[in-house]
Amino acid sequence: MEGGAPPAGGDGMEPRGDMSRRRTWSRSTSLHPPPESMLRGCDAKEGDDGDEDELDEEESLEAGSQNSGKSPNPADPGSANTGAGAKWHAKIMLDNFTHTKDAPGGKIKACRGMPMINVSEFLAGLENANGRWLFRGPLNGWAGLVNLELKSLTKKVSSLGGISVKRMWNACSGNALPDKSVFGKSVRATFEAPAWTQSGYVDGSKGFMWWFTPVSLQGLLHEGKKLAKPGILCGEQSITEMEKVGGSCAEARAVWCHAFAHRYPVEKETLSDRQTYHTGVLVEWDHGRFMTVVELAYLYGCSGYKGRSNWCEDKLKTPTELFQAMPDGMKVPYDTSRAEIRAYDVPLNCSREKFEEYLARYSPSGQCPASEQRFWDPKSMRLPP
Numbered sequence: 001m002e003g004g005a006p007p008a009g010g011d012g013m014e015p016r017g018d019m020s021r022r023r024t025w026s027r028s029t030s031l032h033p034p035p036e037s038m039l040r041g042c043d044a045k046e047g048d049d050g051d052e053d054e055l056d057e058e059e060s061l062e063a064g065s066q067n068s069g070k071s072p073n074p075a076d077p078g079s080a081n082t083g084a085g086a087k088w089h090a091k092i093m094l095d096n097f098t099h100t101k102d103a104p105g106g107k108i109k110a111c112r113g114m115p116m117i118n119v120s121e122f123l124a125g126l127e128n129a130n131g132r133w134l135f136r137g138p139l140n141g142w143a144g145l146v147n148l149e150l151k152s153l154t155k156k157v158s159s160l161g162g163i164s165v166k167r168m169w170n171a172c173s174g175n176a177l178p179d180k181s182v183f184g185k186s187v188r189a190t191f192e193a194p195a196w197t198q199s200g201y202v203d204g205s206k207g208f209m210w211w212f213t214p215v216s217l218q219g220l221l222h223e224g225k226k227l228a229k230p231g232i233l234c235g236e237q238s239i240t241e242m243e244k245v246g247g248s249c250a251e252a253r254a255v256w257c258h259a260f261a262h263r264y265p266v267e268k269e270t271l272s273d274r275q276t277y278h279t280g281v282l283v284e285w286d287h288g289r290f291m292t293v294v295e296l297a298y299l300y301g302c303s304g305y306k307g308r309s310n311w312c313e314d315k316l317k318t319p320t321e322l323f324q325a326m327p328d329g330m331k332v333p334y335d336t337s338r339a340e341i342r343a344y345d346v347p348l349n350c351s352r353e354k355f356e357e358y359l360a361r362y363s364p365s366g367q368c369p370a371s372e373q374r375f376w377d378p379k380s381m382r383l384p385p
Contacts, residue, residue, distance in 0.1 A: 032308065032316065032371075033264040035301045035334050085197035088148065088332070090115040090139060092122050092187040110141025113333055119183045126150060126177070133177065135191065144332035148191035153178065156186035200235045201329045207235030208299055209341040210330070214312065214321055216347050217290055220249050232325040238343075252285040257383045258352050262359065262375040282380070288350045292343050299338040303330035310362070310374040311344040356380055 095118050098106045108116050117125075117140055126133050137146035153168040168178050168187065196203040201210065211233045218231055233241050242250045261277040280295035293311050302308070307323025308315045323331075348354040359378035360366050366373075 032374075033266060034305060034308070034310065035298050035336070084195040085193035087151075088115070088139070088145060088191045088193060090117055090122075090189045090191065092117060092119050092153070092183060092189055094118070094183070094185065095120050108140070111333075112140055115140035115142060115145060115333070119180055119187075122189070123177070123180060131174070133171065139191075142332050143328040144330060145191075145193070146328070147194055150189060151192055152190045154188050154190070155184065197329065202234050202237075202327050203329075205235040205237045207238075208338070209238065209343070210234045210326075211238045211292075211343040211345075212312075212322055212325065213345045214347065217345050220289055232322070232327075234327065234330075248287045249285070249289065252287050254283050255286050255350075256284040256352075258282040258284070258355070258380050259383055260355070260359070260378065260380040262363075262378040265370075265373045265376050277377075281383075282352070282355050284350045284352075290345050291348050291350055291355065292345050294341065294343045296339050296341055299335040299340045300330060300332050301334040301340070302342065304332060304334035309342075309344065311346055315374075316372065352380060352382060 091112075091114055093103070093108065093116055096106065097103055097108070097118065102109055102112060102116060108118065122135075125135050125137070127136065128134075133150040135148045135150060137148060139145035139148060150171065152170040155166050155168050156163055157166050168182070169175060194203070199206045200208065213231045258281070259279065260282055261279045263273065263277055266273055278295070278297075280293060283292040283294060285291065302322070303326050306318065307320040307326055309320070309322055312320060312322055314320050346355075346358075348358060356378070359375050359380070362368055362372065362374035363376060363378055364370075364373060
């Protein structure tokens, strides 16, 4: 079995991850499975960015040797909030670029799997801070892609021997940025986000784990006061904030844990699909008021998918409660090479039977139409105490 979560296309967002080892998925569907549904899809094929990634590695080593032993300059307006963090790539397109899917009518859609931006907008968005080129963003509409430091520009070129990748510019060189006229097609920019993005979703709270409590349950955690917004705790906040709240729910103890598994619905199941299950754990608490679903899945796989989760009733609404609660730092393309832990408080009485009823409601045995199904062949079992 494979642990996992959500890609589905649509809603102007392409949830394909922007990673050095990303895969490009050719299967299309009118259903709404999460990105993890393609975890072992038979239609997958490797990306072709290997040469560009090797250049990125070289540049990282060069930058490391040049900056060895140096401390950030507090007078530098970008030193504390840019660079040295997660690496992101973007496609730099010509101003006249059009594409049926990505840029209908010449307007690039927001939130592409690998961010895309027209060359004029790219150059206009850069600012020089003491020799470092910063893109304040957001990049291609991704709320989390802000305060990015430009590290390099690479370009694919054709020759008799095939296609090769050439470095146009890198931050270590100290050279001026290339002129707009030399960009052409197939240009990729590499950025680094602020340093704190290496270890969490928000500055000051380490850990790629989040815990969501919907509005309907917030009152139980805050002495009967119903809050106007849903709540989400990220990383270490999950401990510190619960300690502040106190009370029977915040201090609850788990009395039972149940393992569950299911397949994701797809229009044309492959042999691999039929053998690939998503697994997780359902936690029953001693207060008996609600339960918590815990799963391991792609990093940013839910936030990069507009907060559409199988464990929330409003999955198909725009925006979802979950997406509204998420901090901007989570709203970036998902990463298929890394994972996160997700916890959802679900408004079900503490019983395995209620949870199984929920699974059945969104399965072929339930009453919902095929386009709204979430679980195929769901199973659950109580774990030993």
